[in-house]
Amino acid sequence: MSEQRAPAPIADEPAVALSGVCKRFGDREVIHDVTLAIPRGRITALLGPSGSGKSTLLGFVTGLVRPNAGQVRVLGEDVFALPRRGLLALRRRMGMLFQDNALFQSLSVVDNVAFPLLRVARRPAPEAKSRALALLEQVGLGGLHDRRPDQLSGGQQKRVALARALALEPELVLFDEPTSGLDPQTSAAIDALLRETQGRLGTTFIAITHDIVSAAAIADHVGLLVDGRLRAFGTRGAVWASTDPAVRAFLDRVPAGAGEAPAAPAPPPTGSGDLEL
Amino acid sequence: MSARPAPLPRLAAAVADLTGAAAFWPRAALATLRGPPLLDTALLTLRLVVTSVPVVFVVTFFSGAMLTVQAAASLSPFGGGALAGIAVGFGGVREVFPLLAAASVAxxxxxxxxxxxxxxxxxxxxxxxxxxxxxPLRLLVGPRMVAAVLGTPVCVLVGCAAGMLGAQAIGVWQLGLDRGAMWNNLWSGVVAADLVVGAVKGVVLGFMLGAISAREGLAAGPGARGVGRATNRAVIRALVAVSAASLALSSAIYGRLA
Structure with a gap:
């Protein structure tokens, strides 16, 4: 019997291709029949309000969340058809910046960045440390390498997480709400850093965000997810010019020229005030 | 306040939880056998022993003393207060001290x-x-399992020694028993095999408390509340499991002698 080999990735193949993907949690359908192809070598922002299913989509890409239906191809591989070892190998071709950074609190900043180099790439310690220091320099944190993550500001922690995500020179970097919890000035600085880094490396960046200003500032392509449905996907200009009422209802919440002007201050929180005891 | 779910879903959730816990054990064992990182494992083992031994020492020392007070009070009317050491030696080293040591480690x-x-x-x-x-199982659970499996027997042996010291101390200083007779009686019922059995119990109980603690940690819910609940559940479940396993081991090992 001849052994079947997986087809080699094609250069033009999208970095991420979702096909008819659905996901339910109990009775609630959080992703409904989503099909999209995210191009390589660009920044794509998946926009949407909270609870629209953005994080679930990112979970499909990393293989942490399994869809109920549909196919997920990442860097030419069918994520959920891979054996465990193949999935781990695919993940080593990705980097990810988590919403709360997910930095290892017991390690110093430089050890956080060196961690994947030591544990995944098995580089010698001096080489890993020198590469980690160079990466920290690139993200503007040259002098803070000996600190612990909890001694850094939110923006500085994002920079450390970015350096760690880039450590293994991934083909694809995922960003979960990269500007969440940051003030407008720091958000703009992180956006500029992402833009500059992607321009320098040419790596595929995918960011999920509800921050329209940030998406406008960084994205080449934009997808809009509302209630688990993909309402728009295309170049930033095309999506921004969309006349779809659902798209307009989301995008028109910020003034024209978003991404060029500083963002308006966030409104005060309007929680219900219920405290679960 | 949060509403309590109906009994049937709660039962289903409990069954699913127990099934998940049972399924975790072989995975934890496999993670341990796959060779966890050596340096992490050595440091965690050292940490477990260094941080648990003081607790184990104090708990078993006082327990040994309490057992002696009770044994002496029971035997004194028959003129056998000094024989309290034999009872403490038997029951303490074989049962009470290993169990309390493992519970303290948990x-x-x-x-x-x-x-x-x-x-x-x-x-x-x-x-x-x-x-x-x-x-994460190999990197995080493996070293902690090894630490628990290697560290708990050490703590059990320390617990046995501390319990005997507690018995001797109270017997001599408070109950006025003869120093030499008390010490001889304490050791008269204990043989080397009892200490080996204690160490073996330590290995088994260490594996159990390590696996239970790791599983509850990795199954934690979100936020600070999830962390608190997971920690609470880990301690309770480990204590129950360690007590039950201790009885099962004693029945298997010493039951035949009865």
């Missing part, structure tokens, strides 16, 4: 294992490892 180090892993889960550090293509 309370001190099991809680630490659960809270560390739960915090890593809540802050998505375990997801970060997975996305790097690393196996």
């Amino acid at each position: 309370a001190r180090s099991g809680a630490e294992i659960a809270s560390q892993l739960a915090t890593m889960k809540a802050t998505r550090q375990t997801d970060a490892l997975e996305v790097m293509g690393l196996d």
